[in-house]
Amino acid sequence: MPAKKKKLSLFLFIDAFGWEVKQRHPDFLKGLIQDSKPLDTILGYSSACDPSIISGLTPSEHKLWSSFYYDPDGCPYKWTRYLRLLPNFIFRRGRVRNQISKLIKKVCGFTGYFQIYAVPFQHLPLFNYAEQKRIWEPDGLPCGKTIFDRMAQEGIPYFVHDSDVGDAARFEQLTGDIQRRRVDFAYCSLGGLDALMHAEGTDSPKIEKLMQWYDGKIRALLDTAEENYNEVSWYIFTDHGMHNVTGSYDLASDIEALGLEWNKDYVAFYDATMARIWFLDERSRTPISQSLGNHPKGRIISNDELRESGTYFEDGQYGDLIFLMNSGIQIIPSFMGIKPCKGMHGFNPADPDSLASLSSNQRIPAHITKIQHIHQLMMEELTLEGDAPSEPRTNPKNGAPTKRNPSTQ
Numbered sequence: 001m002p003a004k005k006k007k008l009s010l011f012l013f014i015d016a017f018g019w020e021v022k023q024r025h026p027d028f029l030k031g032l033i034q035d036s037k038p039l040d041t042i043l044g045y046s047s048a049c050d051p052s053i054i055s056g057l058t059p060s061e062h063k064l065w066s067s068f069y070y071d072p073d074g075c076p077y078k079w080t081r082y083l084r085l086l087p088n089f090i091f092r093r094g095r096v097r098n099q100i101s102k103l104i105k106k107v108c109g110f111t112g113y114f115q116i117y118a119v120p121f122q123h124l125p126l127f128n129y130a131e132q133k134r135i136w137e138p139d140g141l142p143c144g145k146t147i148f149d150r151m152a153q154e155g156i157p158y159f160v161h162d163s164d165v166g167d168a169a170r171f172e173q174l175t176g177d178i179q180r181r182r183v184d185f186a187y188c189s190l191g192g193l194d195a196l197m198h199a200e201g202t203d204s205p206k207i208e209k210l211m212q213w214y215d216g217k218i219r220a221l222l223d224t225a226e227e228n229y230n231e232v233s234w235y236i237f238t239d240h241g242m243h244n245v246t247g248s249y250d251l252a253s254d255i256e257a258l259g260l261e262w263n264k265d266y267v268a269f270y271d272a273t274m275a276r277i278w279f280l281d282e283r284s285r286t287p288i289s290q291s292l293g294n295h296p297k298g299r300i301i302s303n304d305e306l307r308e309s310g311t312y313f314e315d316g317q318y319g320d321l322i323f324l325m326n327s328g329i330q331i332i333p334s335f336m337g338i339k340p341c342k343g344m345h346g347f348n349p350a351d352p353d354s355l356a357s358l359s360s361n362q363r364i365p366a367h368i369t370k371i372q373h374i375h376q377l378m379m380e381e382l383t384l385e386g387d388a389p390s391e392p393r394t395n396p397k398n399g400a401p402t403k404r405n406p407s408t409q
């Protein structure tokens, strides 16, 4: 049997495996996790958090925050305005909206995750879509570089998940690459837990079953990794936690009741937990600010708070006013869905249920406290062996394997 490869760094992302969720499943990877800690998340959704994890940048820096933003001139799918002429009942169907999402993605050449969700067809041409490129590849961000840019530049062979297949297939593909010792680094995102908790809430017994399945899959994966590499560092992490939804609220009706004209005085995008308002005519600012400023179901996020969380955009790209719902209350109907979920994230990042988590077989340095710091961990993992950046690591003859002191694990 050929000699083992020297080192594998494994970054497994379990979507919505927040700190509170982790506490409820103490048997998950019991005996293997050496260190774990909660991490602060970022206000918003995975569309904001995931680019931050892989770049170390905040949304204000990499320019990806929510999915849609007001940009009627730049919108690349303006032709969808004709869809509004077709009967409404057709377009409320999820299957139809999925097909139309696929069509827009193809026509516009988007390579990233694209979904029109429940954005009304008459409003769709007003909004551009932020994540047009697949972020898990080099050049995936509008601004800044990710770990994938860095690895491509240095010729480091890596695995990254295929977003078009389910978790089981992702494990299978990753296991194959590890068995063939093809990679030095792996980043694998797993979406099953997030989807299950959206549908069932955080208390469903099905979650324990799924965590047991992940436990088995990850243990087998780590065994395979140990068989093929002298040294395996692994990190299991997420970008946010999950709240149970305790109620819903029709926020759009409150705004509409102010009697202002849509797309003349103002435009709003209703995310699941946030409303983002653009003031097209300054006269709309006072009534909307007053209405939302004294609202029993949520609060306006101040610019200072946005700055602090790295989600302030000076040019108002994602809205001139950001309103966040009280934790647990989902906007229904929103442009992201017309029916409430049982679980939702994207509420106040300071809530315990919002916290992300990080677990590892390595000691986690004290300075790693926010999700965007995971990027530093990845960088440290990749530079530990001290190869010069210009020296590609794809050549297996490239130097004798060096083994780090196992006592540091």
Ligand SMILES: [Zn+2]
Residues within 6 Å of the ligand: 016, 194, 195, 198, 345
């Ligand atoms: Zn989610």
